[in-house]
Amino acid sequence: MIFDLLLQAGLILVGVFMFLAMHNIPQKFLSKLRYRNRADLQAKRHFVLGAQLIAQARSPSNSRSTATSLAKQAEEEANKAISLDPKDAASHILKALSLDLQGFRTSALESINVALSPLAVKSLSASEKGDALFKRAELAMGMNRRGRVEPAIQDLTEAVKLNKDNAKAFCLLGECYEAKKMIEEAKEAYEEALRLQPELASAKEKLDRLRS
Numbered sequence: 001m002i003f004d005l006l007l008q009a010g011l012i013l014v015g016v017f018m019f020l021a022m023h024n025i026p027q028k029f030l031s032k033l034r035y036r037n038r039a040d041l042q043a044k045r046h047f048v049l050g051a052q053l054i055a056q057a058r059s060p061s062n063s064r065s066t067a068t069s070l071a072k073q074a075e076e077e078a079n080k081a082i083s084l085d086p087k088d089a090a091s092h093i094l095k096a097l098s099l100d101l102q103g104f105r106t107s108a109l110e111s112i113n114v115a116l117s118p119l120a121v122k123s124l125s126a127s128e129k130g131d132a133l134f135k136r137a138e139l140a141m142g143m144n145r146r147g148r149v150e151p152a153i154q155d156l157t158e159a160v161k162l163n164k165d166n167a168k169a170f171c172l173l174g175e176c177y178e179a180k181k182m183i184e185e186a187k188e189a190y191e192e193a194l195r196l197q198p199e200l201a202s203a204k205e206k207l208d209r210l211r212s
Contacts, residue, residue: 043084043091050077050094057101071101089120093132096139105143112136130162134169141172149179160192167197174206183210 050073056062057070078095085091096111114120115132124132137152137159156173160166174189190207193200 039084043081043088046077046081046084047088047091047094050074050081050091050098053077054094054097054101057098068102071098074098075102087120087123089115089123089132090128092120093135096135100139105139109136109139109143112139127163130159130166130169133159133162134166134172137169137176138172141176149176152176153180165196167193167200167203170196171200171203171206174203178206178210186210 053070053074057067057074059067062070075095075098078091078098081088081091082095092111092115096108096115099105099108099111112132112135115124116129116136121129133155137155140148140152140155153173153176156169156176159169160173163169170189170193174186174193177183177186177189187207187210190203190210193203194207197203
């Protein structure tokens with residue numbers, strides 16, 4: 001009985017392998033895997049090049065036109081990386097940074113939203129997600145639109161939980177609390193920012209003003 005069952009199972013496996021071989025499935029799978037690895041590698045190359053361009057664009061020695069040109073090139077590299085690996089949040093963040101440097105804050109905010117969407121956010125570490133949440137709040141507050149404060153507070157509250165060393169996030173959180181007339185909470189946020197980064201002039205100035 002057992003021998004018959006084993007024989008039947010063996011025949012079924014042989015049939016399966018013959019079917020796979022006839023339809024070239026193992027080769028197709030390996031080819032797809034090789035293509036995926038090449039695509040990942042190319043995406044990373046475009047990302048690294050874009051990140052280098054962003055670093056150059058942020059150099060204070062550059063003129064405004066030079067910085068904008070470099071940011072535009074970084075955006076192009078980010079788009080190439082995204083086309084190869086749309087689930088990599090880092091490339092969407094890179095695109096957001098390049099758009100922000102060009103002055104396109106609404107488009108930059110859209111890119112950050114994609115990076116933090118279920119499609120891509122899993123590719124970020126906890127600290128990276130915290131940084132992305134901080135950037136989204138910074139963009140939202142920079143657009144000076146009503147209704148942006150509450151979502152920014154939510155983003156920043158989560159950001160400082162994920163990355164407790166981000167002094168600028170605490171400083172921006174203090175600004176959001178001030179906008180909501182939550183003075184004590186604002187003071188605490190500025191104090192934490194200064195504890196992390198004592199030379200952060202913006203936090204010191206705002207805290208001194210609230211204490212006076």
